[in-house]
Amino acid sequence: MDLKDKQTTKNKHFSYSLDFAISGLKVAFKEERNLRFHICSLIAVCLLGVILKLSLNEWLWILLSAVLVIVAELANTALENTVDMVTNYHFHPLGKKVKDIGAGMVLVQALFALIVGCFIFVPKLYHLFF
Numbered sequence: 001m002d003l004k005d006k007q008t009t010k011n012k013h014f015s016y017s018l019d020f021a022i023s024g025l026k027v028a029f030k031e032e033r034n035l036r037f038h039i040c041s042l043i044a045v046c047l048l049g050v051i052l053k054l055s056l057n058e059w060l061w062i063l064l065s066a067v068l069v070i071v072a073e074l075a076n077t078a079l080e081n082t083v084d085m086v087t088n089y090h091f092h093p094l095g096k097k098v099k100d101i102g103a104g105m106v107l108v109q110a111l112f113a114l115i116v117g118c119f120i121f122v123p124k125l126y127h128l129f130f
């Protein structure tokens, strides 16, 4: 961690904000197995989308669902880290509540993505095989 990483004041330039945002994404990707899983799933879905020649509307629904899941996972990661920082890894009923609600948020988004994926891919796969 260099001196810049110990900054606690507001960013003075947009480039600093961008720099910290990118480093946040890198840390989340490195530390969160679920985030890596969601990104791998997105790549697989995109490949399938190319093979099945999705329309522009279908691509937009798929991308919206994927972005919602990834944003939820990032927000959940931030919540988990905040709970760990505040509780110092000790059990606290409110810490449990926050983490469980955060996990619920990701689940809701993931179910939405699954439903969208089923609406788009199931009929296309059905026509392909039957």
Ligand SMILES: Nc1ncnc2c1ncn2[C@@H]1O[C@H](COP(=O)(O)OP(=O)(O)OP(=O)(O)O)[C@@H](O)[C@H]1O
Residues within 6 Å of the ligand: 032, 033, 034, 076, 080, 083, 084, 087, 089, 090, 091, 092, 093, 095, 096, 097, 099, 100, 103
């Ligand atoms: N400080 C704490 N106090 C109370 N309960 C906690 C605390 N930390 C974790 N827990 C409980 O343990 C569960 C798992 O915590 P963890 O931090 O591993 O989250 P997770 O949901 O497994 O994260 P991930 O999204 O990485 O799978 C939480 O959902 C919560 O019920």
